[in-house]
Amino acid sequence: MATKPQSRTQRKPQSPMGLFDIDSLVSEEDRAIQGAVRRLVEDRIKPEIAEWFETGSIPARDLAKELGSLGVLGMHLEGYGCAGMSATAYGLACLELEAGDSGIRSLVSVQGSLAMFAIHHFGSEEQKQEWLPRMAAGEALGCFGLTEPDFGSNPAGMRTRARKDGSDWVLTGNKMWITNGSVADVAIVWAQTEDKVRGFVVPTDTPGFSAPEIKKKLSLRASVTSELVLDEVRLPESAMLPEAKGLSGPLSCLNEARYGIVFGSLGAARDCLETAISYANEREIFDKPLAAYQLTQAKLADMTLELGKGMLLALHLGRLKDAGNVRPEQVSLGKLNNVREAIAIARECRTILGAAGITLEHPVMRHANNLESVLTYEGTTEVHQLVVGQALTGKSAFR
Numbered sequence: 059m060a061t062k063p064q065s066r067t068q069r070k071p072q073s074p075m076g077l078f079d080i081d082s083l084v085s086e087e088d089r090a091i092q093g094a095v096r097r098l099v100e101d102r103i104k105p106e107i108a109e110w111f112e113t114g115s116i117p118a119r120d121l122a123k124e125l126g127s128l129g130v131l132g133m134h135l136e137g138y139g140c141a142g143m144s145a146t147a148y149g150l151a152c153l154e155l156e157a158g159d160s161g162i163r164s165l166v167s168v169q170g171s172l173a174m175f176a177i178h179h180f181g182s183e184e185q186k187q188e189w190l191p192r193m194a195a196g197e198a199l200g201c202f203g204l205t206e207p208d209f210g211s212n213p214a215g216m217r218t219r220a221r222k223d224g225s226d227w228v229l230t231g232n233k234m235w236i237t238n239g240s241v242a243d244v245a246i247v248w249a250q251t252e253d254k255v256r257g258f259v260v261p262t263d264t265p266g267f268s269a270p271e272i273k274k275k276l277s278l279r280a281s282v283t284s285e286l287v288l289d290e291v292r293l294p295e296s297a298m299l300p301e302a303k304g305l306s307g308p309l310s311c312l313n314e315a316r317y318g319i320v321f322g323s324l325g326a327a328r329d330c331l332e333t334a335i336s337y338a339n340e341r342e343i344f345d346k347p348l349a350a351y352q353l354t355q356a357k358l359a360d361m362t363l364e365l366g367k368g369m370l371l372a373l374h375l376g377r378l379k380d381a382g383n384v385r386p387e388q389v390s391l392g393k394l395n396n397v398r399e400a401i402a403i404a405r406e407c408r409t410i411l412g413a414a415g416i417t418l419e420h421p422v423m424r425h426a427n428n429l430e431s432v433l434t435y436e437g438t439t440e441v442h443q444l445v446v447g448q449a450l451t452g453k454s455a456f457r
């Protein structure tokens with residue numbers, strides 16, 4: 059007797075990433091790292107994050123130690139206590155962290171890709187020995203001061219100055235929107251000198267340094283954002299990063315951090331989409347689940363497509379980076395696309411949740427608000443359009 063075919067209306071649901079079989083593209087080792095970070099996010103971040111976001115405060119130093127124990131701080135760097143893992147594994151860790159909250163991923167990005175990368179790549183042996191092992195363990199926190207009140211997209215205009223006084227350097231100026239600023243033990247500060255822009259390793263207890271926290275944010279509330287005030291900060295000659303000369307130094311650090319965002323933003327999008335699917339399955343409207351309406355399914359299908367395409371792009375860039383071949387304009391492609399799609403997904407998911415979508419009971423609007431910052435930092439959407447435009451035409455349209 060012929061068996062009855064499975065009903066077309068009763069298929070077992072698949073996850074958005076499962077539909078693309080994304081896991082089959084990731085090595086077992088990288089998947090294990092991703093799983094460990096996901097567990098930390100589930101156990102430690104998700105239960106607390108709404109409270110941290112609402113109060114605008116996070117236990118940054120405790121979290122840094124926990125993230126350090128897991129090995130995610132500077133995890134793609136070699137030596138000096140760093141885990142030396144693949145760029146793809148680092149990207150997947152960023153994805154899981156940002157599924158928790160963009161603020162937590164920001165803490166890790168700034169520590170590993172900006173502050174530690176700058177010291178690792180451009181620092182003296184003495185600077186590396188002094189800071190990197192403690193930063194990898196999360197015992198010391200770093201920040202990265204490039205942006206100024208009047209110079210964000212155009213850091214070349216920066217007014218912060220470093221002048222020589224005998225063998226010392228004296229730094230004066232203001233930096234703005236600096237992640238981890240008020241909780242950092244060390245600040246990497248970029249300043250104009252008589253001979254190009256140079257980077258300085260500034261212990262934050264140096265006289266003349268202060269970092270007032272920026273309040274009243276509506277985005278990245280679970281992240282410390284600060285101004286840096288440098289009032290005649292006197293440093294020894296050895297504080298300068300010897301191998302970075304000119305803006306290419308800080309720009310190469312930003313390229314590292316924005317690579318993490320290519321993956322990270324998709325973590326926020328995945329969390330929104332999974333929340334929306336689960337909500338739509340449970341919410342009954344006009345006597346049937348919201349998930350059973352064609353309009354809802356069209357939204358879910360379109361969002362899943364963008365999430366999956368973004369993931370394929372991220373993994374492609376990860377492979378290129380692991381092979382040492384990724385170019386900055388390719389990372390711009392990834393940041394431009396994935397953050398833009400992630401914020402579109404977050405906003406669309408919010409519509410599925412209706413009024414419930416506007417509270418911290420669900421992660422969706424928190425992610426959407428966070429992604430407003432992610433859209434802006436590490437190069438705005440417009441800046442990356444200009445980078446890609448220049449790559450395509452050979453013509454710079456920045457000015």
Ligand SMILES: Cc1cc2nc3c(=O)[nH]c(=O)nc-3n(C[C@H](O)[C@H](O)[C@H](O)COP(=O)(O)OP(=O)(O)OC[C@H]3O[C@@H](n4cnc5c(N)ncnc54)[C@H](O)[C@@H]3O)c2cc1C
Binds near residue numbers: 211237238278441456
């Ligand atoms: C939460 C948060 C954390 C941050 N953390 C850090 C940090 O740790 N360290 C750090 O150094 N910085 C940090 N930043 C700063 C961030 O990198 C800057 O905000 C960003 O570079 C944009 O600069 P801006 O805000 O001054 O905007 P502006 O440069 O004033 O840009 C304003 C608008 O003009 C557009 N625009 C710029 N140039 C052009 C052009 N040529 N053509 C057309 N449009 C253009 C921009 O795209 C944008 O839409 C952070 C920012 C935020 C929000």
